[in-house]
Amino acid sequence: MTSPSITTSAVRRELAGTSTDWRGVVFGMLLLGSLIATLSVLLAILGTQLVQGWPVYASRGLDFVTAPLTSDPAKAGIGQGLVGSILIGFLVALLCFPLGIVTAVYLEEYAPANRLTNLINVNIRNLAGVPSIVYGLLGLTVFVAFFSALGFPNHGRNIIAGALTLAALILPIVIITSAEALRAVPLSLREGGYGVGASRWQVTRRLVLPAARPGILTGTILALARALGETAPLLLAGAILGTYSSQGGIANLLTGPYTVLPVTVYDWSRKPQAEFRELTAAAIVALLVLTLFFNAMAILLRNRYQKS
Amino acid sequence: MTTEAAPPASLAIRVPVPITSADPGNADEDVAPPATALELRDVSLYYGAFRAVKDVSLDIPRNRITALIGPSGCGKSTLLRSINRMNDLIATARVEGEILFHGENLYADYVDAVEVRRRIGMVFQKPNPFPKSIYDNVAFGPTITGYKGSMDELVERSLRRAAIWDEVKDKLKQSGLALSGGQQQRLCIARTIATEPDVILMDEPCSALDPRSTLQIEELMAELKQNYTIVIVTHNMQQAARASDNTVFMTMADDRSGYIVEQGPTLQIFTNPTNRLTEDYVSGRFG
Numbered sequence: 001m002t003s004p005s006i007t008t009s010a011v012r013r014e015l016a017g018t019s020t021d022w023r024g025v026v027f028g029m030l031l032l033g034s035l036i037a038t039l040s041v042l043l044a045i046l047g048t049q050l051v052q053g054w055p056v057y058a059s060r061g062l063d064f065v066t067a068p069l070t071s072d073p074a075k076a077g078i079g080q081g082l083v084g085s086i087l088i089g090f091l092v093a094l095l096c097f098p099l100g101i102v103t104a105v106y107l108e109e110y111a112p113a114n115r116l117t118n119l120i121n122v123n124i125r126n127l128a129g130v131p132s133i134v135y136g137l138l139g140l141t142v143f144v145a146f147f148s149a150l151g152f153p154n155h156g157r158n159i160i161a162g163a164l165t166l167a168a169l170i171l172p173i174v175i176i177t178s179a180e181a182l183r184a185v186p187l188s189l190r191e192g193g194y195g196v197g198a199s200r201w202q203v204t205r206r207l208v209l210p211a212a213r214p215g216i217l218t219g220t221i222l223a224l225a226r227a228l229g230e231t232a233p234l235l236l237a238g239a240i241l242g243t244y245s246s247q248g249g250i251a252n253l254l255t256g257p258y259t260v261l262p263v264t265v266y267d268w269s270r271k272p273q274a275e276f277r278e279l280t281a282a283a284i285v286a287l288l289v290l291t292l293f294f295n296a297m298a299i300l301l302r303n304r305y306q307k308s
Numbered sequence: 309m310t311t312e313a314a315p316p317a318s319l320a321i322r323v324p325v326p327i328t329s330a331d332p333g334n335a336d337e338d339v340a341p342p343a344t345a346l347e348l349r350d351v352s353l354y355y356g357a358f359r360a361v362k363d364v365s366l367d368i369p370r371n372r373i374t375a376l377i378g379p380s381g382c383g384k385s386t387l388l389r390s391i392n393r394m395n396d397l398i399a400t401a402r403v404e405g406e407i408l409f410h411g412e413n414l415y416a417d418y419v420d421a422v423e424v425r426r427r428i429g430m431v432f433q434k435p436n437p438f439p440k441s442i443y444d445n446v447a448f449g450p451t452i453t454g455y456k457g458s459m460d461e462l463v464e465r466s467l468r469r470a471a472i473w474d475e476v477k478d479k480l481k482q483s484g485l486a487l488s489g490g491q492q493q494r495l496c497i498a499r500t501i502a503t504e505p506d507v508i509l510m511d512e513p514c515s516a517l518d519p520r521s522t523l524q525i526e527e528l529m530a531e532l533k534q535n536y537t538i539v540i541v542t543h544n545m546q547q548a549a550r551a552s553d554n555t556v557f558m559t560m561a562d563d564r565s566g567y568i569v570e571q572g573p574t575l576q577i578f579t580n581p582t583n584r585l586t587e588d589y590v591s592g593r594f595g
Contacts, residue, residue, distance in 0.1 A: 112399060188432065189439075190397075191394070191432060191436065192437070192499075193448075194397065195394070195430040195431075196425070196448060196452075196499060196502075197424075197425040197449060197453065197503055198422070198452050199422045207438060210439075211439060
């Protein structure tokens with residue numbers, strides 16, 4: 001038998017390997033670098049706006065959040081924009097989610113696998129890629145014109161028309177993400193349901209939809225977060241750029257002039273007065289908080305459902 | 309062919325012996341043959357233009373275990389799934405011939421596939437309990453058929469009959485997915501018998517399980533056949549020899565369609581097959 005020490009060290013050298021995997025190391029560093037770059041961009045956006053906008057919150061706080069739009073920068077606030085954004089969020093969810101989810105259920109569970117279904121799926125994907133301003137044009141020529149023809153005030157430029165516009169914009173996205181969530185439910189679950197004598201509707205409602213719920217929730221909330229940030233379509237479809245007075249009451253809220261946070265940001269960013277720089281930044285911070293809130297809710301809900 | 313005595317009915321490789329009596333198989337049974345639960349008459353199954361199963365005619369006797377054996381891809385699972393119309397879920401699947409259940413053709417126009425599946429249940433290869441509690445898994449079938457009696461009793465009875473009640477009676481609210489593989493499969497069996505079917509179809513129910521669970525399920529099958537008719541597809545020849553009363557041997561023809569080579573009492577198929585192909589398969593020369 002050879003001396004143990006010689007054998008051990010030779011084996012040890014072989015096991016330790018000779019060269020390091022330089023390409024692997026470089027690749028890992030590139031990945032880390034791109035992660036840092038992405039995070040830096042996000043932090044830069046948040047940071048610069050926070051720094052610039054903080055004085056507004058520090059000095060005016062709640063007043064800024066509730067005050068209406070005026071031409072006086074010392075008194076202008078995001079109140080109308082915030083209310084508009086929240087209300088339009090509700091309306092878009094109401095209009096878009098049931099329709100989108102039911103469409104996805106039909107396409108995935110009921111539609112026969114033929115050319116027509118394929119055509120529909122392809123076209124929905126196309127619609128998801130259409131520029132948002134085109135949806136704004138749709139909103140103006142169809143929804144606003146509709147309300148105007150019916151004699152609604154403000155030439156039909158109300159928040160319902162705006163909500164319809166945004167709902168049309170995110171409907172393809174809701175359909176696609178819901179369909180993906182349904183497709184991800186394993187066939188074995190459906191077979192188990194059919195095997196004990198459930199009908200297609202019973203399998204869909206009691207087995208498939210509950211299983212797809214986390215995916216559908218995540219997709220729809222993220223789509224809503226996106227809709228809340230859209231500016232161009234609403235500019236066309238009737239959000240007010242500039243000041244307006246909003247009377248109280250539900251009817252006026254729904255049929256009267258309205259604006260949303262992103263439009264407020266756009267409006268203030270174009271104003272020449274220097275004080276509006278701070279206000280713009282502060283409004284951006286509010287918008288980011290709103291977006292982050294929805295994204296966080298999506299993640300929380302998804303995590304909660306994944307655990308159970 | 310040598311004329312040595314057949315090895316004991318165990319796991320030994322079978323050596324075929326020439327027929328020495330005029331009536332192999334049923335010689336030691338002195339009861340009348342059982343009634344038939346299912347009859348298949350000239351059944352051919354197609355996926356589009358491709359014929360997967362060719363001209364199958366077969367009687368499934370009541371309260372017996374019938375095994376479908378044969379090499380991979382010869383259409384056993386397709387045939388099994390056509391019995392409870394699970395193949396309806398596949399758009400290109402097509403059936404020719406008749407499958408008679410109590411004399412009624414299951415593929416007649418007036419037949420509702422959902423009703424068929426309540427009377428002919430299925431247990432799948434990989435255990436697939438619902439992501440619900442154990443109780444809700446078993447109660448699912450009866451709930452959707454509008455069962456009006458005591459659900460607690462039905463659940464307990466089904467879990468007892470599936471030989472899993474003692475293991476889960478204290479944790480009925482726990483998720484069905486938290487059980488082990490063998491337990492999950494027994495839960496699936498309980499779920500299937502909760503709808504009180506006549507026939508239970510089993511598509512390789514033990515192939516994803518360890519040997520101990522496999523044995524448990526085979527013992528369970530022997531008990532279940534008192535109340536149900538069982539048809540099992542299995543790759544495991546020894547399992548078919550151990551657990552079944554009748555065996556149907558299928559294989560693939562040159563055009564890749566499956567057909568029945570031989571069928572009969574299990575003892576006869578394994579010790580005294582009449583067809584050369586059957587002999588080769590059960591003695592392990594191909595498969």
